[in-house]
Amino acid sequence: MKRILDIDLENAPFLRDHVVQGVPTLPGAFLLGIAADAAQRLRPRLRITAFENTSFRRFVRVYEGRPTRLRPDTRVVEEGEGETVVRVRVLSDEDTNEDEVPASADVVVAASLGIAPSPGVIVRALGA
Numbered sequence: 001m002k003r004i005l006d007i008d009l010e011n012a013p014f015l016r017d018h019v020v021q022g023v024p025t026l027p028g029a030f031l032l033g034i035a036a037d038a039a040q041r042l043r044p045r046l047r048i049t050a051f052e053n054t055s056f057r058r059f060v061r062v063y064e065g066r067p068t069r070l071r072p073d074t075r076v077v078e079e080g081e082g083e084t085v086v087r088v089r090v091l092s093d094e095d096t097n098e099d100e101v102p103a104s105a106d107v108v109v110a111a112s113l114g115i116a117p118s119p120g121v122i123v124r125a126l127g128a
Contacts, residue, residue: 003041005034006067015062026060026068031103035088038072039107042086046109052085054105060092069093073101083110 007026009015015024036048062068071091078085089104 003072005070007062007070008067009062009064020059024062028056031090032105034072034090035105035107038074038088039086039109042074043084043109046084046111048107049110050108052106052108056103058102060102083108
C-alpha cells in the first residue's frame with residue numbers, strides 16, 4: 001500500500017520556526033521519522049534497532065497555502081534470522097531525478113534490541 005503524507009503549515013505549524021533561506025523547511029529528524037514509520041508499517045512486529053546509510057540530499061520546503069506531498073518508498077533489501085533491513089526513500093512531488101530524492105535510510109528492524117556495548121568498548125574501537 002502506497003502511503004501519501006500531505007504536510008502544510010496548518011498541520012505542522014512548528015515549521016514556521018524552522019526556516020532555511022526564509023522558507024519553512026522539514027527538519028532532517030522529521031524525514032527520519034517518516035522513514036521509521038514506513039519501516040514499522042512494513043514489519044510491524046519488529047523494533048527499530050538502527051538507521052544505516054542515512055542520506056539527506058536536498059531540503060524539503062513547505063510553502064504557505066499548499067501542501068507538500070511526501071511518499072515513502074519502502075522495500076526489504078535484506079532479511080535474515082532475527083534482523084531485517086528496510087530501505088526507505090522519502091519522495092516528494094518536486095522530485096524529477098530518482099537519484100536525488102530528499103532523504104533515504106536503511107532502517108534495521110529486529111525482534112529484540114540486543115545489548116549495547118559498554119562505553120569502554122566504543123572508545124577502544126575508535127582508537128582513543
